[in-house]
Amino acid sequence: MSATDHLKSLVAEDWHAATHHAFTNALADGTLSRDKMAGYLQQDYQFIEGFVRLLASAVAHAPSLADAVPGAQFLGLICGPENTYFLRSMEALELPSAAPAAPETVAFQQLMDQARRSGRYEIMLSVLVVAEWIYLDWASPFEDRAEGLPFWLGEWITLHSGDGFTQVVAYLRGQLDQAWDTLDDAARADVTGTFAQAVRLERAFFDASWAGFTVEK
Numbered sequence: 001m002s003a004t005d006h007l008k009s010l011v012a013e014d015w016h017a018a019t020h021h022a023f024t025n026a027l028a029d030g031t032l033s034r035d036k037m038a039g040y041l042q043q044d045y046q047f048i049e050g051f052v053r054l055l056a057s058a059v060a061h062a063p064s065l066a067d068a069v070p071g072a073q074f075l076g077l078i079c080g081p082e083n084t085y086f087l088r089s090m091e092a093l094e095l096p097s098a099a100p101a102a103p104e105t106v107a108f109q110q111l112m113d114q115a116r117r118s119g120r121y122e123i124m125l126s127v128l129v130v131a132e133w134i135y136l137d138w139a140s141p142f143e144d145r146a147e148g149l150p151f152w153l154g155e156w157i158t159l160h161s162g163d164g165f166t167q168v169v170a171y172l173r174g175q176l177d178q179a180w181d182t183l184d185d186a187a188r189a190d191v192t193g194t195f196a197q198a199v200r201l202e203r204a205f206f207d208a209s210w211a212g213f214t215v216e217k
């Protein structure tokens with residue numbers, strides 16, 4: 001079993017809850033209320049900045065150019081199509097893009113910040129792998145549904161499914177699998193703790209999104 005499969009198996013219950021969530025099920029069948037999607041977009045947009053900084057830092061810590069290039073390309077995707085997806089969606093839903101950060105958003109921002117400041121590639125990857133792999137897992141079964149949905153729902157599925165995104169997740173997992181082999185027991189325990197915490201926070205973020213974040217109008 002690969003290291004990342006092993007890490008996922010340790011948090012199977014939270015992983016399943018985060019990837020088969022009522023929020024994403026409703027998003028994919030088009031029944032998600034505009035207000036719930038609005039709250040999600042306003043909060044998740046605040047996740048993006050810390051994510052970009054973390055991914056940029058991981059790129060800087062990659063052991064070689066070949067290890068860095070797919071991460072740098074993914075950075076372009078986040079700063080391009082994903083960023084404009086948020087801005088177009090919030091404009092279409094007539095929402096300001098700024099809103100006070102909810103506790104679930106702050107918790108994620110803190111974890112990303114901590115991972116970036118650790119200066120440790122494997123800790124950065126632990127958060128990045130979870131954030132993207134969970135999205136690939138929930139979105140992939142809905143890939144064919146995207147076209148019939150309003151773009152602010154459908155494009156969120158498209159951005160997190162398909163061959164290109166599958167390769168992004170394979171790259172991030174490959175980097176963590178490779179790093180894991182070089183780690184001692186203490187470092188592996190740190191990775192395991194960070195990975196589990198990230199999965200818990202992903203689940204909590206969807207729970208809060210489904211309960212409904214306060215929407216800034």
Ligand SMILES: Cc1ncc(CN)c(N)n1
Nearest residue numbers: 044047108131132135205
């Ligand atoms: C909280 C969270 N986690 C992950 C992703 C995937 N890009 C996201 N947009 N937001």
